Amino acid sequence: MLNTKSIFHTLIALSAILVLGSCEQRDTKTVVQGDAASMAYVAPGEYDEFYCFMSGGYSGQVTVYGLPSGRLFKEIPVFSQYPENGYGYSEETKPMFNTSYGMVPWDDSHHIELSQTDGEFDGRWLFVNGNNTPRIARIDLTTFETVEILEIPDVAGLHCAPFITENSEYLVSGTRFSVPIPQQDVPIDSYKENFVGLINYVKLDQETGEMSLDFQIEMPGYNYDLARNGKGKSHGWSFLTTYNSEQAHTLLEVNASQKDKDLLAIINWKKAAEYMEAGKFTERTTSYYHNTVDHSTGIASSEEMKTTRILNPKDCPDMVYFIPVPKSPHGCDVNPTGEYIVGNGKLSADMTVYSFDKLMKAIENKDFTGDIDGIPVINYESGVHGILKKPGLGPLHTEFDGKGFAYTTFFISSEVVKWNVEKLEIVDRQSTFYSPGHLVIPGGETKKPYGKYLVAMNKITKDRFLPTGPELCHSAQLFDISGDKMKLILDFPTKAEPHYAQAIPASKIQPNSVKYFKIEDNKHPYAALGEAKARVEREGKDVHVYMTAIRSHLAPDNIEGIKMGDKVYFHLTNLEQDWDVPHGFAVQGANNAELLVMPGQTRTLLWEPFKPGVFAFYCTDFCSALHQEMSGYVRVSPADSDVKLMWGLNNENKDEETLREMMK
Amino acid sequence: MKRSQRLPRILMILAVVLLGGIFLFPLWQINLEAAQFPGGLDLNIWINRISGADGDDSIIQNINILNHYIGMQFIEPDSIPELKYFSYVAYAMMALGVLMAIINNKWGYGIWFLIMAILSVLAVYDFYLWLYDYGHNLDPMAPIKIEGMTFMPPLFGEKDLLNFYVKSYPQLGTIFMGLSIVGGFFAFWTKPKKVRS
Structure with a gap:
């Protein structure tokens, strides 16, 4: 087993090789080819082809851009007060910020999720999570206004949220930090005994989009990072990455990076819904707030909810499984057919692609290597479709183009890599400037991606734009992916720190946009x-x-x-x-x-x-x-x-x- | 012989039916174009109401807001009596037309045609008077006053009025009315003076 130091050295050496080896490509002037400007050009008076919704990160808001122009249209206030229009200050909107922690007028918004019908974006609602005070907000896409905020009880850091099922039945989310439940005054080093993680299922009203917390699944005290739901054949299942399966509570950068593999949680939510029907849940007293805007008055009101329903995997067999996933994963992403699940192990040199069919077969054959708190651990080799060898360093997030290719961001080697999912072959790689986190392809997480553009959301900006003192804008980069090779066509600055974005054809939103209230x-x-x-x-x-x-x-x-x-x-x-x-x-x-x-x-x-x-x-x-x-x-x-x-x-x-x- | 006997009556009935067209389509349209109003603002004048383009219920309020800067009086359809009684006049003329078709007399058709023709001219003249009044009878307290300038929209044609380019033309309703009058005239024209029994 390697120790931490040697892993670090290996990573640094590998990045040095990659940086030196691709020295010539690093110059933008050689990367950008002749007609790039015209490909991102939207003439005055003409419209963009796609709306792109980006989370605001530490701004707590959502921003709306046009693609391919990269023009900013609007900042939608969500989790932070917005004196510019009085959101959170006016008597009508103050209740939107009520939580069990009192009035919390700010948050850290991370992941955008558009509503879906039959596995495609339908342009009705947009959901986004508040990371710090665990909340999920719903934005009405006819008015571009936040109309609902639901708090999630007993979790800490709702990073792993909100991920939608293919007919907008549920939003799944998981806690980033495990904590004592109910909260209690215990020593921090009693983590292993006292700390619990929750995975939450929020049900959506099919007509109104209104959210309600249906149930929470009690899980081992790990950190739950990102998730996706199955689609097509894998509809009915959720996949969530975990890290810190070491259960460290201090110096996580080292102590949560010890095991060679962490775990991917696999949840049969249809089964969970059956257990709910059958009354296999326990009720727990808690407190969380549900804030909704009345459509006819525009006035928000808050309701304190006092109970939550818990499912425990020990009492509910065949509901939750684990399978090992390469070290400290970030995203896990499901391809458009629903067959392949990509684990992005950010500290691993390889990427694992799971096969849904193989996972199902392993579950059927009880091909398990053991169990954790009553949750069976599937034999790693049995669930794997294959390994993508040495794609780059620090894979974070993958989306798909609908033509059989996946595109993955690599934070450490600062690039986007295009690869064939079925054949596990790398087809193309392009540098980004610098260090991308998430990427977005319009419809890239759905059954029907529009594989025309890709936006990489870079975490580091440095010299890309005119400097504005120590605090710089974040930098997004637009690639044309309609051909065999990805082509960089535009750099554009973004507001605050977009963690994730989703893009949808303008035709699904533009005709429904409200012009004024009657x-x-x-x-x-x-x-x-x-x-x-x-x-x-x-x-x-x-x-x-x-x-x-x-x-x-x-x-x-x-x-x-x-x-x-x-x-x-x-x-x-x-x-x-x-x-x-x-x-x-x-x-x-x-x-x-x-x-x-x-x-x-x-x-x-x-x-x-x-x-x-x-x-x-x-x-x-x-x-x-x-x-x-x-x-x-x-x-x-x-x-x-x-x-x-x-x-x-x-x-x-x-x-x-x-x-x-x-x-x- | 038989056909030509029936023709005037058919023409008269046709004229009545065509006159019904004024209830289905606007009579006149005034279109205001300016840079800030992509596609322009349409003001449709019907026999019994004033409307905007499809789905635009607030055209009168929006035009009134613009007009108040130059001191133009508010357009208030409820206070325009013509929008109420013009429909009754039209119904009366349709009833009279049916009566004339029953009587089937050359001079009956002639009278109907004459009344219609006179009423149409009067209606257009009345419309002109309203436009004149709106354009000239301005509030002396108006925020925007331009020496010597009046704001009467054209009765027929196009004109620059401050930032607006105004177009005013008859619409399908007026065309139906015109055809109805022509129908009445030909009923008169084709009808022999006397029919011997």
Whole structure:
């Protein structure tokens, strides 16, 4: 058995050889060929062929790019507050951040998952995980807005998430860190006795996409890293990589890198669903939050859930299996036919490809080498289709082109390698700049990949762009993969740190994109559906301003009678019914954020006056030629003042007397 | 001989049916083109309503928002009486047409044709008056005032109005109405003065 030092030396020596050996290819100028620019060029006024959704990593958000242009269209706020439009600050969206840990206004988003029908992207919803506070969010792809966030209880670091089944039945996820369950005050070095891992199955409503935690499977205390579900013949099975099967709790870079092989968990989720039906689960008291946006009001609400249902492999035979996988794997990826499962052992020199048929046969023949906590371990040789020898160093993630080829990123040797899955032959390799993590091919994890482009998401940028001080943008690289050889055609910067992305033909999303919200469908309790309904109501210390916005004024735009100690709720309804006419709202002294309100929508900003005086408010989105005039004043008086509540527009002032008339 | 006896009556019935076409198609369309409005804004004027392009329910609000900058009064279909009573006039003319076909008299057809022709001219003149009023009767408090400029859209044809290029042309409804009038005329034309028994 090699010790750690010698492995390190070998790796360094191997990388040195690869770097030196491919010295000439390393120069971009020789890599990029003549017509590359035109291949990534989308002329003014023309559209990109694909939408590409990238996770934001430490930004906690999702970004939307066009392919092949690499143009950034939008950042969708998901797990982090976004003062730019008031997400997480407005009264409507604050509940999205409720968790069993309280209000957590940030996260680390990693993996994008688009909804599927029959193993193909259907363009309905996008799911993404929050790594730190274990959460999964759903984005509605007609509005590009986050509409639901579900917390996953009793896990720590929901890295291994969310992975969808071929008809969007389930999202599978696994814990990155095993922890004591339920949480308890124990010595850290009691890891082996006390720490447990959970694999979670979230069920999706087929009509609405709404998530619910169906069950959790109690697993040995390893680190669960990435997963994929089977498709076609392997539909009904999940495959999850583990690392730290050493069960180390300190200096993991060394202590979790000792065994030559870690484990691939193989789960028969259809069987698990049967056990659920049969009542083989135990219920555990816990706490997790489910936050959903009401479609008709746009208001998010939180529900605390108090129980979770657990399946234990010891009580549920034929549900979970392990098979050894090369050292410290990252991704495990299933090819479009569902037959081959690629294990990307990031510290291994070879890549293992498993055969689903062989795995099934081994299970049938009980070809096991032993068991771990009642989970049978399949004999490695029996499940393997073959080994891809010395493809590169540090394989992380593989996607497919639908023509029999796989494309794998190699972090250490900084390249993408194209190889034949059936024959296990390397066909092409291209350098990336530098050190790619994940890669994406449009539809590359589905039954029907669109094998035209490949984007490598590089972890290291260095000299690729003009420098911006010590903190640099991340760098993505677009390859044309329609021919035999991959062709680098574009470098483009990305926001924050995309860990994974998925791309889908624009035709599956563009026709369904909402242009504005119909005002007659707005059921927000504080909406003012028409300028005549604009008003101010006092309820004790709470003052509700029912304000409307239409080009180019806010109504009311003069408000008096606000007193120190009041809580003023500005409920702004955008009355516009036209495409691309949002209005903004900003008021001096707002300690939270501004608002951006879409046509037909109502959004609320809480403002607590901080001193007597007259304060300006205005529209922040350049809406029209007279946008600069779209403003108003709110007067704040001392708490004991007798200034009457009054509001108006264009010198037509109203007070509580007129309000009573209005309400009649 | 028999065929030519039946022809005027058939033409009259045909004229009534064609007149029904004004309920199926807009009479006129004003199209406003500007850089910010890809495809332009369509304002379709029907016998009894005003509409936008397919699926655009908010055209009147959107045009009113644009127009208020120049002080143009709001287009409020509920306060345009013609949109209510023009339909009744059309129904009355269809009923009268059927009556004339039953009577089957040359002068009956002639009168129907004449009333229709006069009504059409009056309707176009009325439309012109509305356009004139919208274009000239501007709010003196308007944010945008241009000395000597009025904003009347063309009755027929094309014109530059500030950032908009405005096109105004009759639509299928008017064509049906025109054909109906022609039908009425030929009923009159083909009908002999007297038919001896």
